[in-house]
Amino acid sequence: MGELAVVNFVSLDGVMQSVLxxxxxxxxxxxxxxxxxxxxxxAVERFMSDSTAGAAALLLGRRTYEIFAATWPxxxxxxxxxxxxxxxxxxxxxxxxxxxxxxxxxxLGADLPAAVTEIKKRTEGEIVLLGSGGLLRTLVEHDxxxxxxxxxxPLILGDGKRLFDTGTAPRxxxxxxxxxxxxxxxxxxxxxxxxxxxx
Numbered sequence: 429m430g431e432l433a434v435v436n437f438v439s440l441d442g443v444m445q446s447v448l449x450x451x452x453x454x455x456x457x458x459x460x461x462x463x464x465x466x467x468x469x470x471a472v473e474r475f476m477s478d479s480t481a482g483a484a485a486l487l488l489g490r491r492t493y494e495i496f497a498a499t500w501p502x503x504x505x506x507x508x509x510x511x512x513x514x515x516x517x518x519x520x521x522x523x524x525x526x527x528x529x530x531x532x533x534x535x536l537g538a539d540l541p542a543a544v545t546e547i548k549k550r551t552e553g554e555i556v557l558l559g560s561g562g563l564l565r566t567l568v569e570h571d572x573x574x575x576x577x578x579x580x581x582p583l584i585l586g587d588g589k590r591l592f593d594t595g596t597a598p599r600x601x602x603x604x605x606x607x608x609x610x611x612x613x614x615x616x617x618x619x620x621x622x623x624x625x626x627x
Contacts, residue, residue, distance in 0.1 A: 429548055429551075430484060430485070430547070430548045430551030430552060430553055430555050431554055431575060432544070432548060432554075432555045432557065432567065432573050432574050432575075433479070433483075433554050433555070433556050433557070433573075433574065433575040433577060434556075434557045434573050434576045435480075435556055435557070435558055435579075436557075436558065436559065436564075436578055436579070437579050437581060438578050438579065438580055438581065438591050439463065439580075439581050439583055439584060439585045439588075440582060440583060440584050441584045441585060441590075442590040442591050443585040443587070443588035443589065443590055443591075444561055444591045445588035446458055446460070446461030446588070447462075447463065447464040447559070448461075448462060448464055449462050452495060453491065455589070456587070456589070458589075460585050463581065463583060466611075467581050467582070467611040467612065468611075469609050469610045469613075470610075471607060471608075471609040471610065471613070471615065472579060472613055472615070475577075475579070475607070477507075477508070477509040480509045480512060480556065481508045481513075482512075482553075482554065483512065483553070483554050483556040484516065484517075484551050484552060484554055485518070485519065485547065485551055485553075485554075485556070486513070486516060486517070486518045486519065486557075486558070487519045487521075487544065487555050487556070487557045487560070488518065488520050488521070488557070488563070489520070489521050489522075489559065489560030489562055489564075490520060490521065490522035491560075492558060493520040493525070493528070493533075495559075496513075496530070496558075497529055497530040497533075500514060500530070501514060501529075501531065514530075514531060514532075515532065516532065517534065517551075518530060518532055518533040518534070519533075519536055519543075519544075519555075520533060520534070520535055521536050521540055521560070521563045521566075522535055540563070540567075541566070541567075541570040544567060545572065548572070561589050565592075565593055565596075569596075569597070571599075575617065575618065575620075576601065576617070576618045576619075577616075577617050577618075578615075578616050578618070579613055579616075580613065580614040580615075581612075581613055582611075582612040599620065600620070600621035601618040602618065602619050602620075602621045603616060603617070604617050604618065604619050605617040
């Protein structure tokens with residue numbers, strides 16, 4: 429049975445919106461996009477490469493999927509992470525997407541918790557979720573996330589979409605790994621605390 433691992437960039441005040449580009453997500457008038465790039469160093473690149481190249485499948489929301497589908501199929505496939513991202517199964521949560529263009533992509537049905545539970549049952553290895561804030565909140569609500577790999581960036585953005593909404597049910601997590609990059613990014617891995625379930 430597979431496990432679902434969330435891999436996300438987050439600011440010190442919990443924002444995960446528009447991490448790579450100003451045009452990525454301007455919802456709510458957010459104008460601070462691209463805040464991750466000045467902090468990317470070899471440690472961050474290595475961690476992201478390992479997290480993607482080692483995955484058995486990707487799980488993405490529609491907006492994140494479309495951003496990835498516009499770039500990853502055309503990237504250099506001699507890079508192991510690029511080759512893995514293109515080859516692995518990709519599952520996209522969308523009510524409107526009917527004809528996904530990226531190879532090995534499947535659009536999930538309306539019952540996302542049931543669909544993700546089934547994917548976990550039939551997958552050997554890790555299913556990685558990147559970005560995809562709306563989808564992530566649904567998965568957290570239904571307690572489907574096994575591990576959080578959060579790259580915590582040393583800046584405060586003040587507003588924007590947050591990793592966890594107000595009203596998110598409490599969870600007990602255990603810190604299992606931590607690394608600091610040369611630019612001050614903390615790369616932390618948390619797992620659900622064994623036997624604790626919801627706090």
